[in-house]
Amino acid sequence: MDRDLVEAAQRGDQEAYVDLMRPRADRLFAIAHRILRDIDRAEDAFQDALVIAWRDLRALRDPDRFDAWLRRLLVNVCLEQATRERRRIANLRVMPVDGPAAPDDLLGVGDRDQLERGFRRLSTEKRAILVLHHFVGYAPAEIAEALGIPPGTARSRLHNAHRAMRAALEADARSAEALGGRSA
Amino acid sequence: MTPERDIERLLDAWLAEGPQQVSDRAFDDAVARLYRTRQRRAWRLPWRDLTVSTPMRLATAAVAIVAIAAIGYQFLPGSDVGGPTPSPTVTPSPSTTPTPRPTATPCSKTEPTCIGALAPGRHTTGGIITPFSFDVPSGWTKPLDDRGVINLSHEDYPDFVAFIGIWPDWLIASQTSCSRQPEPGLGSTKDDIVNWLVGQPGVIVTGLQDVELGGLSGQVMDIRKNPDVTGACPTDFNMFTHTGTAVDDGGWWFINDDARSRMYFLETGDGHVVNIDIQTESPDDFNAFAELAQPVVDSFDFTP
Numbered sequence: 381m382d383r384d385l386v387e388a389a390q391r392g393d394q395e396a397y398v399d400l401m402r403p404r405a406d407r408l409f410a411i412a413h414r415i416l417r418d419i420d421r422a423e424d425a426f427q428d429a430l431v432i433a434w435r436d437l438r439a440l441r442d443p444d445r446f447d448a449w450l451r452r453l454l455v456n457v458c459l460e461q462a463t464r465e466r467r468r469i470a471n472l473r474v475m476p477v478d479g480p481a482a483p484d485d486l487l488g489v490g491d492r493d494q495l496e497r498g499f500r501r502l503s504t505e506k507r508a509i510l511v512l513h514h515f516v517g518y519a520p521a522e523i524a525e526a527l528g529i530p531p532g533t534a535r536s537r538l539h540n541a542h543r544a545m546r547a548a549l550e551a552d553a554r555s556a557e558a559l560g561g562r563s564a
Numbered sequence: 565m566t567p568e569r570d571i572e573r574l575l576d577a578w579l580a581e582g583p584q585q586v587s588d589r590a591f592d593d594a595v596a597r598l599y600r601t602r603q604r605r606a607w608r609l610p611w612r613d614l615t616v617s618t619p620m621r622l623a624t625a626a627v628a629i630v631a632i633a634a635i636g637y638q639f640l641p642g643s644d645v646g647g648p649t650p651s652p653t654v655t656p657s658p659s660t661t662p663t664p665r666p667t668a669t670p671c672s673k674t675e676p677t678c679i680g681a682l683a684p685g686r687h688t689t690g691g692i693i694t695p696f697s698f699d700v701p702s703g704w705t706k707p708l709d710d711r712g713v714i715n716l717s718h719e720d721y722p723d724f725v726a727f728i729g730i731w732p733d734w735l736i737a738s739q740t741s742c743s744r745q746p747e748p749g750l751g752s753t754k755d756d757i758v759n760w761l762v763g764q765p766g767v768i769v770t771g772l773q774d775v776e777l778g779g780l781s782g783q784v785m786d787i788r789k790n791p792d793v794t795g796a797c798p799t800d801f802n803m804f805t806h807t808g809t810a811v812d813d814g815g816w817w818f819i820n821d822d823a824r825s826r827m828y829f830l831e832t833g834d835g836h837v838v839n840i841d842i843q844t845e846s847p848d849d850f851n852a853f854a855e856l857a858q859p860v861v862d863s864f865d866f867t868p
Binding site: 408409410431436438441492510511515542545546 | 571572574575576578579580581582583584585586587590591593594595597598599601602603604741742743744797802820
């Protein structure tokens, strides 16, 4: 069914494209939000990805690869947007949780704050890799496809992203201790 | 929190939190934008897909800015995409081409690597592995000059709706899958490619003839996709690829129902086959654009 919609959209059928995107919209936005950590920027990335995908849909050779192609495009929109945003002063404000929260016994408020700060210390590419793995559920081979890199490189970058996240959390804990704060 | 805790389990839980739904406003705005956005034709996009280097993309963007400033037409009519290009580029191009210099002034005759509007007169190429020189009158632009591709476009045909493309060393692309992988077992000489094209039901070849151009010998033909034949790709006829060649820049060529192409295949004598295309997105544009492009192509000189 989706293949038919993709092919119709490739022939210029805008209604088919909207039908194709509607069930994917929430997931795309959620991925963008996890990477960019900002609702407005995530909406911008989502909209750009939607329009760019329409504009360049005829370049998709295999309609069955539409979802992988679309996610790859979204990730790159996020990366490009983050590059533009680097000029701005980093905003380390902790985002309020307005979606379902994990059980309290798994993540406390302090954990969430620390994860947020640590995550924001990472490069956008490392964030994207972690989001693709932990939120989207991609295996390293799928991350490789999404980012256009060899599978071995994806594995090593995932490992490095985990290591960087751990280091960011450690740095955050040290800062908290230096300021007389709490280290959970 | 201590670093010893299971970081992966924490990330699983933490990333699952947060907003899950896009607002209706954001979705509706995106839909409104796409209704104002024209789809791009397929066959020029693969260069943007994987391997175009960042400098090249910046150069191309700069050309667009030059076009707006110098020519004054509305760039990308119908498209209001304000975001970044979709190029999922992560790996730089293997090209060894010197970084093109985007310029707001026309490329002079002594700047072979220059990307942008071309000053009237004779020019030499920069990065392509089969270098040549050529003459242009006013109105021509060189938006791409890399080791595996040169494009020449005219101000009357913006946004690549028509252009001259020059590509060295094609392999025939897969005919069993819609991919940029080469079709196994097929050769890559001029005769291999021409004979294969002539024998394909997926394309209609007319006017095949021998030709001498710029010191090289070869053949020229007009081709278009046969709309009654569906091949490996749903909407296009899969033709050529640079995958597996010495160029290996991600180049991939295919033709859709509406496109028209005059294709030259020339042997350089040192192992290369140069493909020159005079292409238009619409059949209605072909004769008029070919009239502009043919003198430029006829001026090509491949002699050292």
